[in-house]
Amino acid sequence: MKHFQEELEDLKNLLLQMGGLVESAIYRSVAAVVEKDTDQAKLVLENEARINQTEIVIDELATRLLALQQPMATDLRFITAAIKINNDLERMGDLAVNIAERALSLLHEPAIRPCIDIPQMATLAKSMVRRSLDAFVRGDAELARSVLLSDDAVDDLRDSTYEALIQFMEKDPENVRPGVNLMFVARSLERLADHATNIAEDVLFLVQGVDVRHHAETRP
């Protein structure tokens, strides 16, 4: 039977593996929208099952570790954080699928200019995902805090994207369908950033024992 600390290490590695799958799904789904790349969109849809399977494996391991052992406070915090981060990553996988599906719908629509803000939102959201996972691996509170700060920037980009898309749709009825698709892409990117923020908050709780949820005033 494996030693408890080894199993905790397994749990961490599984989460990183899940994080890698999700990051790659996000990269591909955004490339599918921006470069109208069908293959990338299809890869995202094909890999969804693997992400979902990994989620279940992680959940089972975490639950087993809680059941078999009486973890110390630090380990317990790590395991409960793992359960939450796992849940966020699975949702992020779903959002990448949503984006890939929109990319496939957009193939039949003319390319549109307000797409310009979407790559910028995507770059920021992807960076937040990467930083939140790095912060988790390294237990880096500073890096986790930087994710919280980026969340407002994503919200601002989303607002300007929505406004640009609405004006674009008002200009010509033909723009309505592509506009709606891009609106949902922007919405999914914003949600991805929210999940990265959740992970960063879990990392802060893990590292510092401080619950920063719903307390904007405690953010730097």
Place this chain on the structure above:
Amino acid sequence: MKHFQEELEDLKNLLLQMGGLVESAIYRSVAAVVEKDTDQAKLVLENEARINQTEIVIDELATRLLALQQPMATDLRFITAAIKINNDLERMGDLAVNIAERALSLLHEPAIRPCIDIPQMATLAKSMVRRSLDAFVRGDAELARSVLLSDDAVDDLRDSTYEALIQFMEKDPENVRPGVNLMFVARSLERLADHATNIAEDVLFLVQGVDVRHHAETRP
């Protein structure tokens, strides 16, 4: 010091209290959209803090119960389900806030006919929320399964609502803004139904020890 079983009962009651707050937020946010009722929308925004606070209290109690005790398998399953259901309920509170904010934007827009499907989606989503919470309280697997079955109906209603709204927006540029707002209301209702489905899946796991996530083929 309270007996462990009493604390589990506290945890259950707190979840029911949280469920009540969330249900009332959903009712009010939908009424705000359908009846253009500003007061209801404002109440939802005011009550968000209470929901968020309750989430933290529940999380703390659940984590403490995991830390202080070495729970038996059944109790452990109950506590981990409580952590997940709590998380779903908090997200549902956020979605009610999103709907209430859209309701406030819609006040300045002309009333539109495709709104017709929204009350129907809302009624179904609300019934799913209620049934998933009732299934949790009673440990009722049959009721939980009925929630899973309703999820497809909500997805169908969402698709027809989207299509009706797109055609409506294509007809007149003036319809774009209210159309976009209603589209996001429909999206939030669909997400509420998804979270009710998550809760129902947790209840099935709790009652039967079966993990039904990501296995559509096991659904009746």
